[in-house]
Amino acid sequence: MKKIQIILFMLFALCAFNNAVGQATAVITPGSFTAEDQITIRINVTGTSLAGVSPVYLWNWSNLGGLNTNGDWTSSNETRKMTNVGPNLWEFSFTPSDFYSVNPSELKWLGFLAKAKNGNNGQTQDFAPNAVEPLIFTPTVNRVFPARISVNDVTSIFIDQNLAPDLTQQRMTPVSVEIKLFNVSSQVGATITLPLKKIGNKYFTASFIPSAVFVIPATAAPIRFEYKFKGTILDVNNMSVPAEGPVYSKPIDPLQ
Amino acid sequence: MKQIFSITLAVAILTLVSCKRDDFKEVGNNADFKIETLGGTWSTSSVTQTDEDAIRKGFPFKTQDITSDFNLNQTKISLNLNGTNPGTFTIAYGAAAKLLKHTSGNWALDNLQKPSKVYLINGIDTIKLKINNYTDLGQIPSRLGLKLLKSAYGKTQLGYDYSLTK
Numbered sequence: 001m002k003k004i005q006i007i008l009f010m011l012f013a014l015c016a017f018n019n020a021v022g023q024a025t026a027v028i029t030p031g032s033f034t035a036e037d038q039i040t041i042r043i044n045v046t047g048t049s050l051a052g053v054s055p056v057y058l059w060n061w062s063n064l065g066g067l068n069t070n071g072d073w074t075s076s077n078e079t080r081k082m083t084n085v086g087p088n089l090w091e092f093s094f095t096p097s098d099f100y101s102v103n104p105s106e107l108k109w110l111g112f113l114a115k116a117k118n119g120n121n122g123q124t125q126d127f128a129p130n131a132v133e134p135l136i137f138t139p140t141v142n143r144v145f146p147a148r149i150s151v152n153d154v155t156s157i158f159i160d161q162n163l164a165p166d167l168t169q170q171r172m173t174p175v176s177v178e179i180k181l182f183n184v185s186s187q188v189g190a191t192i193t194l195p196l197k198k199i200g201n202k203y204f205t206a207s208f209i210p211s212a213v214f215v216i217p218a219t220a221a222p223i224r225f226e227y228k229f230k231g232t233i234l235d236v237n238n239m240s241v242p243a244e245g246p247v248y249s250k251p252i253d254p255l256q
Numbered sequence: 257m258k259q260i261f262s263i264t265l266a267v268a269i270l271t272l273v274s275c276k277r278d279d280f281k282e283v284g285n286n287a288d289f290k291i292e293t294l295g296g297t298w299s300t301s302s303v304t305q306t307d308e309d310a311i312r313k314g315f316p317f318k319t320q321d322i323t324s325d326f327n328l329n330q331t332k333i334s335l336n337l338n339g340t341n342p343g344t345f346t347i348a349y350g351a352a353a354k355l356l357k358h359t360s361g362n363w364a365l366d367n368l369q370k371p372s373k374v375y376l377i378n379g380i381d382t383i384k385l386k387i388n389n390y391t392d393l394g395q396i397p398s399r400l401g402l403k404l405l406k407s408a409y410g411k412t413q414l415g416y417d418y419s420l421t422k
Contacts, residue, residue: 030409034313038410093410137315145317146307148413150406154305154322154353207325209353255406255413 022047024114024124030148031224031251034133035097035104043114046088049122056082056114058092062100063108063129073119082114090114096132107132139163142229142248150255151181151210151222159229159245161202168233169245174204175231178244181214181222188222189214196229204229210252224251291368293393295337298400298420303328303355306415308405322416326353333420335363335374345376355416356383356404374402388417398422 026043033039041058045051057076060067071077082090097104111128143158157177164170174196181188192213196204216222226249233243302323310318323329330350336343345363347356361378365371376383388401404416 033409036313040409095410135313137310137313143317145320146305146414147309148307148408150408152355152357153406153414154326154355154416156320156322207322209326212353253408253413255408 024048024050026112026124026127028130030253032131032133033096034135035100035102035107036095036135038093038095040091040093041112042085042089042091043082043124043127044089045114045124048124050114050116050124051088053116053122054084055117056084056090057117058082059113059115059119059123060099061111061128062096062102064100064102064106067100073115076115076117076119104135141165141169141245142227144250148253148255149210149250150253151214151216153255154207154209156205156207157227158203158205159196161204164245166245168243169229172229172231172233172243172245174229177206177227177229179208179213179225179227181210181216181225183220183222188216188220193230196231222252224249226250289369289371289390289393291340291342291365292337293398294342294374294390294400295335296398296422297332297334298422300329300331300333300352301419301421303331303419304417306417308412308415312411326355327351328353328355331356331418341368347376357381358383385418 024043024045026041029040029042030037043056045053045056050056057071057080059070059073059076059080069077070080080092082092085091096107096110100107109129109131111126111130113124113126115123139160141160141164143160145156145158146153149155157179159169159174159177161170161172161174176193176195178191178193180191192208194206194208194213196206199205210216210222210225214222226247228247229245231243232240235241300323302321303326305320305322307315307318310316327350330348330352332348332350333356334346334348336345338344342363342365344360345358346360347358349359356376358376358378358381361376364375364377366373366375372387374385374387376385383404385402385404388403390400392399398421400420400422402418402420404418405412406414
């Protein structure tokens with residue numbers, strides 16, 4: 001009975017410890033990237049066993065396995081030292097194919113964590129897998145041109161129904177696209193609806209400049225927009241009824 | 257006789273050694289540029305948006321003409337000269353989208369003899385426009401190609417190619 005009590009106490013203590021040590025958060029910019037794009041990993045270690053630790057090191061792996069250049073778990077390579085950019089906030093930038101010294105087409109996903117030089121003195125949880133976009137162009141029903149845009153740039157949204165994977169988007173007569181702008185936590189400005197222009201067989205587009213169509217407060221920093229195509233579709237009685245496709249998301253980039 | 261032969265041989269060698277193709281004079285942009293030809297009001301014929309990322313990766317959908325959707329042919333750029341130096345500029349947009357952001361200020365060149373960039377300066381904010389070509393500056397009408405490039409993540413990501421006439 002006493003043993004059971006001890007085990008229960010230990011389990012309770014373990015749970016309590018796990019709750020006390022929070023989870024780190026990590027952001028990769030740009031939000032989508034190929035193996036040949038430079039990326040920046042920013043990790044916030046507030047509330048974790050790494051809080052207050054300095055310096056902090058990045059530990060990497062990928063679908064191809066571990067990385068020898070990380071160093072030892074108890075003694076990270078100095079080249080993996082992250083840059084402090086705020087209280088408990090650490091950054092590291094690299095181009096995956098160069099950093100991993102592999103053929104770009106081989107990288108499918110990246111994994112990483114932050115750690116003290118001696119990993120036994122503190123680490124974050126694993127951040128994996130983080131998808132690496134293929135280096136070949138993959139046609140999809142939805143497309144945004146160009147690939148990277150800021151709020152001040154001409155942005156064109158396309159729907160190519162010939163590539164639609166679902167019946168609604170295949171059969172729908174697209175009429176408009178509904179767009180919402182977001183910062184980290186909430187929507188910025190009102191939802192807008194733009195008419196779609198037919199430019200080919202089952203091929204439609206709408207263009208806009210985010211800063212011209214949304215009221216963006218000076219303090220807001222939009223990071224993405226969401227859009228969905230709306231139109232009409234014939235029901236079983238051959239009546240035209242409203243229809244809409246899924247919601248797609250597109251990151252907004254800090255272009256200068 | 258021997259002396260004549262030696263002299264002849266020396267002259268022949270000197271002639272051969274000194275025979276060298278003249279350097280070509282610089283042509284095109286470098287040779288033809290005169291700042292006076294840049295001054296004046298430039299009308300926009302077309303604006304093409306380029307996806308520099310797609311160009312780099314060899315993806316399809318590299319360019320798109322955005323002139324009519326945003327009335328960009330109403331954009332007029334006036335480059336005023338201060339003697340033989342760049343002076344002030346104004347941009348009249350009409351109903352066009354304000355892609356170049358500024359409406360007035362001073363302009364400058366990165367090099368007065370062989371420019372490759374035009375700077376549109378407004379206070380501490382400068383727009384850098386790459387000169388695509390100015391070989392047709394002396395033609396009637398004059399033609400000028402300027403490109404606004406935007407970067408992020410250590411690479412150019414998109415561009416706007418302005419075709420201008422005067």
